[in-house]
Each structure stands twice: as C-alpha cells, then as structure tokens.
Amino acid sequence: MTSRAEGAAVGDCRGERPLRRDAERNRQRILHAATEVFTQRGLDATLDDVARQAGVGVGTVYRRFPDKETLVAELFQDRIDAMVAVAEQACAAPDPWQALISYLEHAAASMAGDLGLRQLMMFATYGKDRVAYAREQMRPVVSKLVERAQAEGTLRQDFRPTDIPLIVFMLASAGEYAGSVQPDIWRRYLGLIIDGMRAARGGPSELPVPALSPGEIEQSMRAHGQRSSARRLKEMHVHSRFPADRASWRACALEKRNIGAIDRN
Amino acid sequence: MTSRAEGAAVGDCRGERPLRRDAERNRQRILHAATEVFTQRGLDATLDDVARQAGVGVGTVYRRFPDKETLVAELFQDRIDAMVAVAEQACAAPDPWQALISYLEHAAASMAGDLGLRQLMMFATYGKDRVAYAREQMRPVVSKLVERAQAEGTLRQDFRPTDIPLIVFMLASAGEYAGSVQPDIWRRYLGLIIDGMRAARGGPSELPVPALSPGEIEQSMRAHGQRSSARRLKEMHVHSRFPADRASWRACALEKRNIGAIDRN
DNA sequence: CACGAAGCGGAGATACCGCCTCCGCTGCGG
DNA sequence: CCGCAGCGGAGGCGGTATCTCCGCTTCGTG
Numbered sequence: 023m024t025s026r027a028e029g030a031a032v033g034d035c036r037g038e039r040p041l042r043r044d045a046e047r048n049r050q051r052i053l054h055a056a057t058e059v060f061t062q063r064g065l066d067a068t069l070d071d072v073a074r075q076a077g078v079g080v081g082t083v084y085r086r087f088p089d090k091e092t093l094v095a096e097l098f099q100d101r102i103d104a105m106v107a108v109a110e111q112a113c114a115a116p117d118p119w120q121a122l123i124s125y126l127e128h129a130a131a132s133m134a135g136d137l138g139l140r141q142l143m144m145f146a147t148y149g150k151d152r153v154a155y156a157r158e159q160m161r162p163v164v165s166k167l168v169e170r171a172q173a174e175g176t177l178r179q180d181f182r183p184t185d186i187p188l189i190v191f192m193l194a195s196a197g198e199y200a201g202s203v204q205p206d207i208w209r210r211y212l213g214l215i216i217d218g219m220r221a222a223r224g225g226p227s228e229l230p231v232p233a234l235s236p237g238e239i240e241q242s243m244r245a246h247g248q249r250s251s252a253r254r255l256k257e258m259h260v261h262s263r264f265p266a267d268r269a270s271w272r273a274c275a276l277e278k279r280n281i282g283a284i285d286r287n
Numbered sequence: 288m289t290s291r292a293e294g295a296a297v298g299d300c301r302g303e304r305p306l307r308r309d310a311e312r313n314r315q316r317i318l319h320a321a322t323e324v325f326t327q328r329g330l331d332a333t334l335d336d337v338a339r340q341a342g343v344g345v346g347t348v349y350r351r352f353p354d355k356e357t358l359v360a361e362l363f364q365d366r367i368d369a370m371v372a373v374a375e376q377a378c379a380a381p382d383p384w385q386a387l388i389s390y391l392e393h394a395a396a397s398m399a400g401d402l403g404l405r406q407l408m409m410f411a412t413y414g415k416d417r418v419a420y421a422r423e424q425m426r427p428v429v430s431k432l433v434e435r436a437q438a439e440g441t442l443r444q445d446f447r448p449t450d451i452p453l454i455v456f457m458l459a460s461a462g463e464y465a466g467s468v469q470p471d472i473w474r475r476y477l478g479l480i481i482d483g484m485r486a487a488r489g490g491p492s493e494l495p496v497p498a499l500s501p502g503e504i505e506q507s508m509r510a511h512g513q514r515s516s517a518r519r520l521k522e523m524h525v526h527s528r529f530p531a532d533r534a535s536w537r538a539c540a541l542e543k544r545n546i547g548a549i550d551r552n
Numbered sequence: 553c554a555c556g557a558a559g560c561g562g563a564g565a566t567a568c569c570g571c572c573t574c575c576g577c578t579g580c581g582g
Numbered sequence: 583c584c585g586c587a588g589c590g591g592a593g594g595c596g597g598t599a600t601c602t603c604c605g606c607t608t609c610g611t612g
Contacts (some may be wrong), residue, residue, distance in 0.1 A: 045434065045589090070571085081588090084571090085589085196456065197334075198452070199456060214450075215479055216483070233447035233450050234449045235449065236426060238449075307608085309558095313559085338561095345561080345576090346561055350559075355600075356600095
C-alpha cells in the first residue's frame, strides 16, 4: 500500500529543523492511514476518518497538512504517475496484442482496487490539472497500443483508443460494486470483453474468475446501501416528531392514489 | 415518461371526497416533475428540486405525499414491474440467442436511461422489499434465458446467469458516465460484450455506436464533477478566512515533504 | 356574490455533516 | 527541569436536506 519513500520524509521547508521524533512518527501514521482510508472508502472519506484510523486527533492531521486537497494530491501523485508508466511499459512489450491486454489488465487492476484513484482519474473534481496532464501523456501511448494490435490483425478494426478508458471505467465500476464480496470479479468481465475485442477466434478463451452467486450479488447491493456511492440515499431518516397521527396518514396516503396495481408486500 | 394512469388518480382514502380541481392539477404536475427529476438526476435529487420543476411550493409536495420515500416508491413501482415483464417477454421469444440479447438490451436501456431506476435496482437502499421481490421473480427467468442459449450452443458454456446483472450494471455505469455526451454509448460496449459471449465466431460483428472522441470523454468527466455521483468531491471549497498567511504556508507544505518527484504543473 | 374551507407557498425550524480552528494540556529533549 | 513543539478533540462555521407552519389565495357551493 504505502509505496512512498520513508526516508524522504525528513524534508525541509526553507531548511527548517526536522520534526520531533513523535511528530514524525505521527506523520507517517497519518500518511499510512490516509492511504488506506482513501483507497478503500474513496475521496469522500473525511479527515476525521483518517485521524481516527491513524489513532491521532484531527488537529494533528491539520497541523501536518494544510488541507484535505493537499493531502490527497500528495498521496496520489505517484499513483497517477504509475498509470502513465504502466502504459509506457506495456508499449515496450514486443507482442502487440499482449501489450494491449497487459495494459488493460494493469489499468483496471489499479482502478478497481483503489476507489480514491478511480474517483480522481474519472471525475474531474479535485486534482484536475495533475490528472489532465497524466491523461495527455497517456493518450498517444494508448493510441499506439491500439494501432499496433490492429496492424497486427489481432484487434478488431472498429476498436478505438477512447474505448480503453471507458472499458476500464466499466470494469472498475464492477469492481467497486462487488469489491467487498469478490474483489477480482472484474477480471471475469475483462476476459469477456477481451474475447469481444479479438478480430476473429474459434471458441472463447477461459474466463479467469467464477461468476458471483446470487447471494453475493445481494451482499454487494447491501454493502452499497450503507456508505459511499449511494450515501445520499440514506435520506429516509425521519426528522419529524410525529406531531399527530402522521403514521396513519402515511398508510392512508399510500393506499389512496395507489396506481401501480401490484400488491404491496 | 408518465405511463401512469391519470384516471386512477381520483383515488379514495376511506371514501373521502376527490381533490379540488387545482389541487389535482398540481398533483399531476408534481408526479410529472418527480418522474423527470428522479430519472435524470437520480434519487438524491431533493423534493425542493421536484417542487421547483413542478412550479409549485415544497409545501404542496409534502401535502400530497407524506415523504420522499413514498413518492419514490409510487413513481417507480411500475418501472420495477416492467423490468420483470421485459425478462418474461424475452423468454417467450423463439430464438434463444436473440431472446438473451434482446433482454440484455432492454434491461440496459432501461437502467442506462434512468438514473433513479438504476440506483433503486442496484443499491439496496430505499425500496428494498419491492426490489428484492422483483429480483426474486426475475432470477429463474434469466436463468432460463441463459440455459436455453447454452443448450442451443450459441452462448459460451462458462457464462452464468449472475453475469447478467453485473453486465447490465457495467453498461449502465458507462451510460451514466457519458450520458450527457452520448447517451447511447453503452450500446457500443454491449456489442463488444455480446461478441465476447458467443460460443464461437469468425469475425466480430459491427459495433452499433461510434466511440467517444477524446473531447467527449473530457466532457463526461467534467459533467460528473458538478453533480450526482461525485457530488461529495466538491469538498474543496475553502471554509477558512485565511487568518494569516495560510496560502504561503500551503505552498511551503507542498514543497516540503514532496515525495512524488515529478514536477508539479 | 359571499364565505368557509381547501389549498398554496416558501421562509425557516430542525437536524446533520464535513472542514477546519483554537486552546489548554502533554511530554520531548536540550 | 523547563520551554516549547506538539497534541487532542470540542466546537465554530457554513452548507444542505427534510419537513412544518401559518398567513394568504383560490375554489366552488349555497
């Protein structure tokens, strides 16, 4: 998780003295906690969450990092760079088809396993400039991956470079959805999509991951009911103090004007 | 949009008198507005939004519908039923492969074009019971669709019925993401996935929709930056009144502890 | 027409939540 | 041992969503 260098942490701001030992220890704890929290729960986790996870007070977090945005930027900078690096490495592979597949797999793996990175890369809030820059760097590389595979004849001709980010997005969505139950499920659908990307084939290749069971799908739904994505849907808490006979009125209103003829439960 | 019966609206709650004419008109306006708002912006739209769209005050909405949950339940009941009906109709088709494809297409079309329905079906908040019931009804039908196509030999053998909801979910995700720019883009990826689902084939079929341009992807990102899904990410507003020299401290903190070695902008 | 009642609007009460600050206390290290 | 860097976390602030309340409007009936 924490791929960041520990040694570089004794940084300097205009050559100021280093942090006190306990302070530096806390700083590392915060970095570690922030990585975990933002990766697992996404960028809408609060700095209070990070502080709790780190076992420190919020004040400590804010003393070290001026605000949430800065912390996020610092945490994700190298992960964004890694996305570009992965594309370039893939491009260096000799086999065009393998190169493309490998890139898809690495990109999807990064995004599916990291909700924060996914939000950063796909939604233009927060680190706009950094992400835009990374995207700009990736574009020609991805185009080359696609063109090479098409020139080779393995990739269907109507495939386009812009299909890549959307495919990755879809896979990451599936990964996020079922992540709590089967974090690797996206690989199954990558397999399916890859078979759809081939210019020609006899039979399907083997799907790498078994499908979810109905119960697992149920679990995924429930997992989403609680936090994150569908967060706002918890809006069903009852503010009212039930002044008179509100409950009965509800039942009445529900019965009345009932149009969808189906029996309710 | 409003497929609901207008005539049934003169309902009765213990045989009470019907609404005054203007009141009934407003009720219809609210229903219509709610359909539009929840469909387009999702279930996290507020009843104030609905009221504004309907051209009435919030009070009027709350006089007609005891709370948001009730309104949502009433609005989406028949759309949920429709999901089941679509599965059953598809099952009635003679050609097993066509039946399966047709179901996928209809299901994806419903969910991709209706953010509210998608949230309702995929996230277990809100209309739990209703949705669970619908799901339960659909399951055997979907299984049958899959089994028939596999028996026929057109569908790959390692495909599973539970792959269907996840594929639909992925397509709907793509549809939501790029919906403001190219609402039909999910059809392109359905085409890709369908080709991947075949037991065997010579060459790829034709993808039904052109890929997005890089600019369109950019637009999609931006569209999400504003509202809905990435709503919470707007947390970058600065509450502080910049007490002293906060800005400069920020710059310092950013430089200091800088680990991801890349140049910033 | 006139008048009672049904209906309306929307400001605002109430409740939450997330970011960030402030200040009295703690404990490090010279 | 003592000064000061560092700490914790209650709470200020701003924002937002749900739902209420009450003075005014409009309907429709006698």
